[in-house]
Amino acid sequence: MYYASELIPAKFLVLVAHFTICVLLLWNSPQSVKACLTQEASEEVFRIHHTQLVVGLSVSVGMICFELFIFLIGLTMFHPTSALLSIGCHASACFLLSYIVLDGWQCGWFWWIFTFGSVVPILNDSCILVDIIINKKY
Amino acid sequence: MNTSLTFEVLLYLNSYYFGLFAVCEIGMNVVKYMNFPDLKHFSTDFGILMAVCVIELFRVILARKGNLTERKWPVLVAIFLTIPSLAGVLYFMIWQSHALRFEYIICGIQVGLQFVEIVTGILCLLPFCKTPEYY
Numbered sequence: 001m002y003y004a005s006e007l008i009p010a011k012f013l014v015l016v017a018h019f020t021i022c023v024l025l026l027w028n029s030p031q032s033v034k035a036c037l038t039q040e041a042s043e044e045v046f047r048i049h050h051t052q053l054v055v056g057l058s059v060s061v062g063m064i065c066f067e068l069f070i071f072l073i074g075l076t077m078f079h080p081t082s083a084l085l086s087i088g089c090h091a092s093a094c095f096l097l098s099y100i101v102l103d104g105w106q107c108g109w110f111w112w113i114f115t116f117g118s119v120v121p122i123l124n125d126s127c128i129l130v131d132i133i134i135n136k137k138y
Numbered sequence: 139m140n141t142s143l144t145f146e147v148l149l150y151l152n153s154y155y156f157g158l159f160a161v162c163e164i165g166m167n168v169v170k171y172m173n174f175p176d177l178k179h180f181s182t183d184f185g186i187l188m189a190v191c192v193i194e195l196f197r198v199i200l201a202r203k204g205n206l207t208e209r210k211w212p213v214l215v216a217i218f219l220t221i222p223s224l225a226g227v228l229y230f231m232i233w234q235s236h237a238l239r240f241e242y243i244i245c246g247i248q249v250g251l252q253f254v255e256i257v258t259g260i261l262c263l264l265p266f267c268k269t270p271e272y273y
Contacts, residue, residue, distance in 0.1 A: 009154040016155065020243050027239055072147070 007083040011071065014090040018117065019064045021097045026057040032100065036107040049107045056114050063122045064090075075132055076125050086121040093117020141261040145205055148258060152251050153198045159248055160191050163230065163241070170236055183234045190226035193219055201259065210263055217259045224252050 025032055033050045067086070070076050076083075096113045099105065131137070167184055170177060177183075197219040204212025231237060231245040 009151060012151050013154060013158055016158075016247060020240070020247070023243050024239060072151075074147075 007080055007087065008077060011083045011087055011090075012068075014087050014094065015064055015068050015071065017094045018090045018097075019061065019068070021094055021101070022057050022061045022064065025097060025101065026054065026061065028101075029054050029057070033107065036100075036105060053107065053110060056110055060114055060118045063118045067122055067125050070125060070129060076128050079128055082124055082128055085124055089117050089121045141258055142205055142208075145255065145258040145262050146202065148251065148255050149198055149202050149205070152255065153202075155248070155251060156194050156198070159244055160187075160194075162244055163187050166238060166241060170238075174236055177235050179235050183230075186226050186229055186234075190223055193223045193226070197223055201255075205262060213259055213263060217256055217263075220252055220256050220259075224249065227252070 029050060033046060033053055037046060037049060067076075076086075093113050093116070096117070100110065100113075164187065167180070167187060171180055197216045200212045200219070201216035204210070204214075204216060227245050227248050230241055231249070234241075
């Protein structure tokens with residue numbers, strides 16, 4: 001319980017940090033796409049990559065909001081293992097996304113960050129949610 | 139729903155979030171001071187940031203103490219202290235010299251947290267929202 005209480009603010013802050021950087025990238029999406037493409041890229045290629053990035057970031061923001069919601073209502077607040085996994089995934093995603101902002105990586109690399117930084121923790125939280133609903137632990 | 143518990147959770151998380159917010163704001167003020175030599179109201183911006191930090195510190199301490207000891211006055215004072223704190227955060231969002239996109243986002247989250255805290259704080263003071271005591 002003591003360790004869990006230490007993990008609660010850490011998970012909250014890491015989730016907020018990931019949310020912030022995703023919104024920042026979404027706000028500045030045309031520049032992010034221009035930075036990850038070569039100079040010779042056509043308008044069509046730019047449009048496709050821009051749509052993919054906007055969709056990916058929007059889904060990511062939605063997942064973070066859902067995770068934050070089930071965390072704040074207390075369903076995943078006292079699961080230390082889940083919190084550790086979530087902190088690890090979201091912190092790595094924040095670090096790597098900040099490199100995308102600063103350096104301008106390849107556009108395809110975003111999907112690896114999306115998978116390990118957003119999909120893995122939401123799947124873990126969904127399993128906890130299903131367990132709570134099936135076993136009526138609320 | 140136990141409003142007192144919700145209020146306590148929000149205050150607990152806000153105390154950590156505000157620490158991060160204050161560090162980010164101070165850092166961004168330093169960066170702006172170094173990169174924008176034509177800043178007109180830097181001293182005002184920094185003074186308001188320091189005032190918001192002090193007000194927020196007292197507000198969170200008062201609200202948590204009042205909520206845990208179930209006394210009305212500290213919670214009421216904390217709710218009133220939210221108004222200048224909210225005005226300060228809105229100043230960083232709207233009226234300061236150079237507002238960055240990052241500042242808009244972190245100030246938006248802080249405003250959201252403070253708004254929810256005002257609502258739950260008021261609900262905590264209402265008699266019908268008190269948890270029943272069984273002897």
